[in-house]
Structures are given as C-alpha cells and as structure tokens.
Amino acid sequence: MRFLSGLPGRAGLVLALSVFCGVGEAAPSRQGLFREAVPSATFAVAHDPALTPYGWVDFCNRYQNECHPGVLPPADLELTSKSWTAIRRVNSLVNGFLKPMSDLDHWGVVDRWDIPTDGYGDCEDYVLLKRKLLMEEGLPRQALLVTVVKDERGDGHAVLTVKTDRGEFVLDNMRESVLPWAELPYRFVKRQSQTDENEWLSIGEPTPAPLIVSR
Secondary structure (H helix, E strand, C coil), rough: CCCCCCCHHHHHHHHHHHHHCCCCCHHHHHHHHCCCCCCCCCCCCCEEEECCCCHHHHHHCCHHHCCCCCCCCCCEEEECHHHHHHHHHHHHHHHHHCCCCCHCCCCCCCCCCCCEEEEEEEEHHHHHHHHHHHHCCCCHHHHHEEEEECCCCCCCCEEEEEEECCCCEEEEECCCCCEEECCCCCCCEEEEECCCCCCCCEEEECCCCCCCCCC
C-alpha cells in the first residue's frame, strides 16, 4: 500500500497508517492475530565506542524533534503480552506498508536516512519509522536501538533492536517475523548506546563497518 497521494507528509502518514491499521471495530480483531506467548532471547554484548554513522548525524540535523540529545538512564522494555503485540504489529505494519527503494533512486544520493512519508525507503527508513511508531506506543527510547549489521552477502544493512528484560529482538524489513537477535544470519557491527542515542557501540568481535547501509 502506498501513502495517499496529494497529502502533506505527516498528515498523509497518519491517515494512511490509520487506514492500514483499521479503525473502529476492525482494529481489535486485527490485533488479535498477533497474540502469542511472550518469548525469550539472549543478550548481545555492546562494548567499545564506535563511529556514529553519518546517516544518523544528518538525520538528526534535519529531524531534530526525532532525536533527543543528552543522557538518559538505561531502560530495558518489560516484555509483556501487550508490548510484544505492539512490537509485532508495528513490524508487520511497516514491512507491509513501505515499498523498497534505494537512496540513489529515491533522493539522488548514495546514503540518506529519513522518515518515509512518501511510502518508499530503504532499510534504515524502515527502522526509523518503526522506532517512531513504537515510541508513540509508549516504548522507551532507550530500548529501541538502531543497529548496523552485515548481511549474508557482506553488505551493510540496518535493523531495529528492541532490548527487553527477556532478551533482545530484531525488527527487520527483510523478514516478517520478529526474531531473537542471535537467530539472524547477520554479523552485528554496532548500535546506539542505551544511555545516549548519539553514541554508538560495537557489538561482539571487531569487524570493519560497512560504508553505507542500503538494503
């Protein structure tokens, strides 16, 4: 589904998402599709400081209201049936709603991180929209970590890690299911710090970071 044409970005986004999600009596039945037992996972080890991606810095310069400078205490999400339902619903919504398009085709530049108000984007745009919607659902920003990985081909890719009291789960535009991080065939490179979203930490064994993330 595309965003409705002829509407300004934010208004079009809100209206189109409301249409996709369903309103009135339809919404509870749709949400019921996502109910299942709350899972558990392991925790990744994030340690040494890593270079902040240029795409994130540029995004924050353009979307200052989406970025929150300053230090916050770390906060893992309490994974309940309600929060698990919200995570899976947002992941399915965004994956089904957006259409993949490279930054070069979309913006005429190699790498640009953005909120995809026109319905098109690449991996980091999926991540940023999921992050935004989950924060609007009340999930703590400190638990929603933009993460850079290398995929099976060694290409740069971005996913959203949700750090919970039951382990870490990944929302990925390449997969419909929300999975424990360790079940993905990726090499995890770096992600945001829980305490400061503008600081990034390496994950696991050192590996050269991809120059761009694009899938």
